[in-house]
Amino acid sequence: MSDPDPKCNAPRVVVIGGGVAGLTAGTFLARAGFDAAVLGGGESILRRNAHLENVPGFPAGVNPRLFADLLERGAERNGCLLEEGRARDVVPEDGRFRVRIEADDDAMDGPSALTADYVLAASWSDPEYLRDLESVDLVDRGSKTYVDVDDGGRTGLEGLYAAGRIAGEAHQTVVCAGHGADVALTLIGDSDVPFYHDWVAPEGYFTDRGRDVPPGCEEIDTEERRRRERESMALMAEAFETPHSDEPTTHPSHREDGGD
Secondary structure, eight states: OOOOOTTTOOOEEEEEEEHHHHHHHHHHHHHEEEEEEEESSSOOOGGSSSSSSSSSTTTTTOHHHHHHHHHHHHHHTTTTEESSSSSEEEEEEETTTEEEEOOOTTTTOOSSSEESSSEESSSSOOOGGGTTTTTTEEEEEETEEEEOOTTTOOOOOOTTTEGGGGGOOOOOOHHHHHHHHHHHHHHHHHHHHHOOOOEETTTTGGGTOOOOOOOOOEEEEEHHHHHHHHHHHHHHHHTTTSSSSSEEEEEOHHHHHHOO
C-alpha cells in the first residue's frame, strides 16, 4: 500500500479525525487550495446522537447521521480525500510528517501511511498517537487527555495543529465545527498559500471598484448564482426526502458489556 499521489505542488495537509472539527477543517483547507486528506478512523461521536439540536440553519434540529453525511459530502465536493483508518503515530521526517495508519478491518486497501507538510489533529480526546513527540504537551483532565495548544490551535511542534475535542474544546457540534474552521485558517495564515476568505461575491463586487478579486474569493454572474442555488436546493431536497436509514449507535462501553 502506498501513499496516494499528491496534487501538483500544493501543500499537503493530513487532518486526523473525520468528525465535525476534522471535516470542517478539511473543507476550509481544500477550498484554500491545499491537497487535503481527512483520516476518519472509527466512528464519529456525532452518529451516537438521537437528534442534533443547536445547529444554525436547522430550527427544528437535524438527524445527526444525515448531518455527518452532509459534512463528508461537502468535504469531498471541495476536494478533500477521505481515507479510513486510525493514526498509529505521527513521525517528523525531513521537515515534513509521516502519519502511519492502523487500517480498519473494512479498509485494508487504504494507504499504510500518509505524508504531509502539515498535520491537523481533530480526533476524539485520545491523543496517544502524538505521545512520542517531544515538543507536544499533553494535558490530563480526569479521564480525558488533550493536546496543549495556543489560541490558534498550534502545538509545540511546528506544522502540527489540533482542533476540537482533542484540543479541549467544548463537547458541542457548533463549537467543534467553529474551532476546526478557526484552526484551519490559522494553518492557512502560517503557510505560503495566498488566501483572503471564501466569499462568493456577485459579479462586479470587487472589480467594479477597481479591485482585484482577492485569493480564495470569486465573482459570479446572475446565471451562475441561480445555477448554484438550484443545485443546492436539489441536493438538500434529495438529502431530506426520506428519513435517514441508520439508527444511533450505542456507547462503546455498552457494546463491550454486551448491551444493546
